[in-house]
Amino acid sequence: MRRMSDIRGFVHTHLLAAVLLSATLAAVLARSGRVDATFFTKSGIVSQIVAQANMIRQKVVACSTLYPSGNNGTGNHISYPGGNDVAVSTLTCPGSGQNLWTGVDGQTLPKAPNGFSDWKYINDTTSVRIYLRATSLPASQSAMQKAFGYFNQTLPEASLLGNDFVLTISL
Numbered sequence: 001m002r003r004m005s006d007i008r009g010f011v012h013t014h015l016l017a018a019v020l021l022s023a024t025l026a027a028v029l030a031r032s033g034r035v036d037a038t039f040f041t042k043s044g045i046v047s048q049i050v051a052q053a054n055m056i057r058q059k060v061v062a063c064s065t066l067y068p069s070g071n072n073g074t075g076n077h078i079s080y081p082g083g084n085d086v087a088v089s090t091l092t093c094p095g096s097g098q099n100l101w102t103g104v105d106g107q108t109l110p111k112a113p114n115g116f117s118d119w120k121y122i123n124d125t126t127s128v129r130i131y132l133r134a135t136s137l138p139a140s141q142s143a144m145q146k147a148f149g150y151f152n153q154t155l156p157e158a159s160l161l162g163n164d165f166v167l168t169i170s171l
Contacts, residue, residue, distance in 0.1 A: 045140075048113040049132060049147040053167050055107065056088055056119060056130050059100045060169055067095015072123070077171060080128050081121065088119035088130060115140035129157075129168040137163070 063070070064079040072082030072094040081091040081100070089109050091100045101109040112118050115136035122129050134140035144165045151158035157168035 043146075045113045045115065045143040046146045046150070048110075049116075049143065049165065050150055052110055052112070052119065053130065053132075053147070053151070053165075056109070056121075057167065057169050059107065060091070060121075060128065060130075063093035063095065063100060067093060070095025074123065076123050076125055077128050080123055080169075080171075082123055083121050084124055086121050088121045091121055113143070115143070127168045128171060129166055131161075131164045131166040134163040134165075 060080060063081060064077075068079050070093065071078045072080065074082040076082070079095065081093060083091065089101055092098065093100055098104060101107070109119070112132060115134060117133040117135055120131050120133070122131070132144070134144050141163065144163075145160065148158050148160050148165055151167060155167070155170075157170060159166045159168075
């Protein structure tokens with residue numbers, strides 16, 4: 001029985017030493033300027049922007065693809081949801097009559113990243129596009145520029161207009 005308590009004491013001692021060593025290392029790196037906490041925050045926001053933009057784009061395109069005879073009643077890209085500068089959360093697929101984000105398929109629209117307004121949608125004579133507006137400057141703009149850089153490598157439809165990150169959905 002005594003042997004079990006010796007083992008527990010041994011494990012606790014080493015666990016405590018590992019925690020103290022990790023804390024010391026984190027403090028040293030933070031003081032040396034080698035770890036920038038804003039890097040982790042910005043990269044998380046950039047990942048959210050990219051993931052959300054891709055999800056929204058996929059849902060909008062799927063609506064048009066699954067229901068090509070849908071008619072949004074606007075005369076603009078009629079198989080896509082209609083709307084001019086409307087919240088993405090309100091989009092209805094004209095072919096099914098269902099809101100894109102009711103979770104029928106298991107997907108719901110996530111909240112926009114901190115420092116940004118909700119996603120907006122435009123379907124007009126020129127194109128179908130979504131955009132996100134930076135509300136907390138300059139940190140949000142920096143994350144937005146990084147997201148733009150990601151999309152700009154693969155999609156010429158991405159653009160930055162003032163405080164807005166705009167992604168045109170290919171028709």
